[in-house]
Amino acid sequence: xxxxxxxxxRSGARxxxxxxxxxxxxxxxxxxxSEVLAGVEFELAPGECVAVLGFSGSGKTTLxxxxxxxxxxxAGSVEMDGAPxxxxxxxxxxxxxxxxxxxxxxxxxxVQLAVDAVHPELGRRARRARTLELVRVVGLEAALExxxxxxxxxxxxxxxxxxxxxxxxxxxxxxxxxxxxxALTRSSLQAEFARLFERSHKSVVLxxxxxDEAILLADRIVPLTPGPRATLGASFRVALxxxxxxxWLNRDPAFKxxxxxxxxxxxxxxxxxxxxxxx
Amino acid sequence: MSAYLELFALAKDFDGPQGRTRVVEGFDIALARGEFVCxxxxxxCGKSTVLSMVAGxxxxxxxxxxxxxxxxxxxxxxxxxxxxxxxxxxxxxxxxxVRLGVDxxxxxRSEAERRAIAAETLExxxxxxxxDRRPDELSQGECQRVGIARAFxxxxxxxxxxxxxxxxxSxxxxxxxxxxxxxxxxxxxxxxxxxxxxxEALYLSDRIALMTKGPKARIGEIVEVGFPRPRERSAxxxxxDYYQLRERLLDFLEEQDARPEAELVSDAVTGLGGVAA
Numbered sequence: 001x002x003x004x005x006x007x008x009x010r011s012g013a014r015x016x017x018x019x020x021x022x023x024x025x026x027x028x029x030x031x032x033x034s035e036v037l038a039g040v041e042f043e044l045a046p047g048e049c050v051a052v053l054g055f056s057g058s059g060k061t062t063l064x065x066x067x068x069x070x071x072x073x074x075a076g077s078v079e080m081d082g083a084p085x086x087x088x089x090x091x092x093x094x095x096x097x098x099x100x101x102x103x104x105x106x107x108x109x110x111v112q113l114a115v116d117a118v119h120p121e122l123g124r125r126a127r128r129a130r131t132l133e134l135v136r137v138v139g140l141e142a143a144l145e146x147x148x149x150x151x152x153x154x155x156x157x158x159x160x161x162x163x164x165x166x167x168x169x170x171x172x173x174x175x176x177x178x179x180x181x182x183a184l185t186r187s188s189l190q191a192e193f194a195r196l197f198e199r200s201h202k203s204v205v206l207x208x209x210x211x212d213e214a215i216l217l218a219d220r221i222v223p224l225t226p227g228p229r230a231t232l233g234a235s236f237r238v239a240l241x242x243x244x245x246x247x248w249l250n251r252d253p254a255f256k257x258x259x260x261x262x263x264x265x266x267x268x269x270x271x272x273x274x275x276x277x278x279x
Numbered sequence: 280m281s282a283y284l285e286l287f288a289l290a291k292d293f294d295g296p297q298g299r300t301r302v303v304e305g306f307d308i309a310l311a312r313g314e315f316v317c318x319x320x321x322x323x324c325g326k327s328t329v330l331s332m333v334a335g336x337x338x339x340x341x342x343x344x345x346x347x348x349x350x351x352x353x354x355x356x357x358x359x360x361x362x363x364x365x366x367x368x369x370x371x372x373x374x375x376x377v378r379l380g381v382d383x384x385x386x387x388r389s390e391a392e393r394r395a396i397a398a399e400t401l402e403x404x405x406x407x408x409x410x411d412r413r414p415d416e417l418s419q420g421e422c423q424r425v426g427i428a429r430a431f432x433x434x435x436x437x438x439x440x441x442x443x444x445x446x447x448x449s450x451x452x453x454x455x456x457x458x459x460x461x462x463x464x465x466x467x468x469x470x471x472x473x474x475x476x477x478x479e480a481l482y483l484s485d486r487i488a489l490m491t492k493g494p495k496a497r498i499g500e501i502v503e504v505g506f507p508r509p510r511e512r513s514a515x516x517x518x519x520d521y522y523q524l525r526e527r528l529l530d531f532l533e534e535q536d537a538r539p540e541a542e543l544v545s546d547a548v549t550g551l552g553g554v555a556a
Contacts, residue, residue: 053450054450055448055450055451056418056419056420056447056448056450056451057418209448209449209450209451210448210449211449211450246529247526247529247530250522250525250526250529251522251526256516256521256522259516260513260516260517263453263512263513263516264512264513264516266450266453267453267454267457267512270450270453270454
């Protein structure tokens with residue numbers, strides 16, 4: 001994987017693919033306003049996969065929406081390639097936890113929609129071929145003509161991923177992409193995501209609450225401190241060789257050390273949450 | 280070891296459109312007083328069916344369950360159950376939800392005493408300042424804290440936990456495991472818990488019973504978990520046996536997962552005495 005180290009970015013060798021500078025965001029009317037994010041600094045190197053790890057309700061989705069350009073920050077700025085980020089567009093592909101598929105369209109139809117939008121210049125057959133290729137990438141050839149309600153959660157998730165890839169984004173933003181699928185499907189999808197990220201050399205931000213998922217997929221893991229006024233903490237580098245295999249990882253001392261460090265760190269963060277159980 | 284809770288030759292049949300299916304068969308295990316045992320297996324393997332029979336909420340097709348020298352027959356307050364979804368009454372506060380059971384079980388105590396029991400248990404699950412909040416003012420994790428308090432407040436002989444953290448995100452799940460362990464260490468109730476989370480089972484249990492894939496699910500293997508108590512997460516994770524045990528559990532689950540469906544179907548058919556689909 002051709003990822004750029006954050007040191008290189010800081011030294012000015014290459015600008016970050018995506019960055020947040022002093023970002024803050026709150027919701028609600030004055031007086032009863034809740035500050036969700038505060039003082040968020042973030043840099044995603046080109047080709048890097050960063051996992052943002054946080055508790056539910058701590059502002060992960062707000063953070064991702066700001067990264068995608070779907071939500072303006074109250075303070076601070078979003079940068080792409082060192083310049084102020086343009087409005088949301090196909091260069092940033094988003095996969096939401098809820099899939100957001102069109103229920104009356106088939107798998108092919110849902111993906112085709114995105115292909116048509118990005119490639120109006122191509123002929124019908126070329127666009128159809130591109131759709132089939134994407135459906136194949138996520139392993140859904142057999143379900144090509146099925147509608148979302150005929151699919152399992154894991155399959156719907158794959159459609160959403162194929163649709164995001166159709167935009168040919170340089171940056172892929174994933175909001176708990178595996179949050180809604182059961183444990184077994186999750187591990188097989190995680191393996192597929194890992195392969196996909198390795199092949200596509202995209203810059204990826206993955207928001208998750210699962211430590212193992214983060215370690216399996218990411219180059220770097222950034223914990224989001226519990227809200228309100230959540231912010232990103234110091235990051236953990238995942239220096240494990242790829243492809244990463246679950247069983248094999250279980251025996252890797254570096255994996256064990258990292259997993260224990262991150263888990264303990266998160267539990268410490270949670271213990272400091274206001275109004276939490278004393279231990 | 281004298282058994283405090285004993286499940287012997289427990290079996291459960293369900294009648295479906297395809298005829299009768301034996302979901303669980305020949306399920307045997309004995310728990311010592313104060314022991315924490317997890318049933319680990321894939322979803323749909325029959326773990327919850329076993330727990331439900333022990334709770335007295337599902338009829339037993341054959342075999343039996345003995346708790347503290349008496350065979351169980353239907354549900355009762357000697358067994359506190361924590362369900363996957365806490366099913367709180369939405370119009371009642373956290374305190375009132377816990378008091379529902381407390382008022383019945385401790386009917387001979389004064390009003391003030393009953394209130395104190397409920398309030399104290401809620402305090403112990405970290406909800407001391409949320410007694411008067413209703414479920415819609417609580418997070419999912421907080422609702423499950425109420426569910427746990429509701430079971431503990433009844434001072435049952437046995438705790439039955441049916442994937443209590445299954446609906447929570449993995450970080451909240453870890454927090455609640457701490458809450459549960461803390462509460463449990465207080466009086467070491469005998470506990471039987473169903474889970475499919477390997478790390479959860481390792482952190483909480485004295486023994487883990489691994490269940491084979493159904494139909495005719497039974498215990499395939501029992502794993503002793505010798506981490507010293509009281510347990511602390513980082514110490515458990517750094518224990519030299521941790522990842523070895525973890526691999527053993529994961530391997531078992533993977534093997535079960537790989538068991539061919541055909542074998543299962545033929546199992547089911549033989550179980551029906553040759554009634555083919």
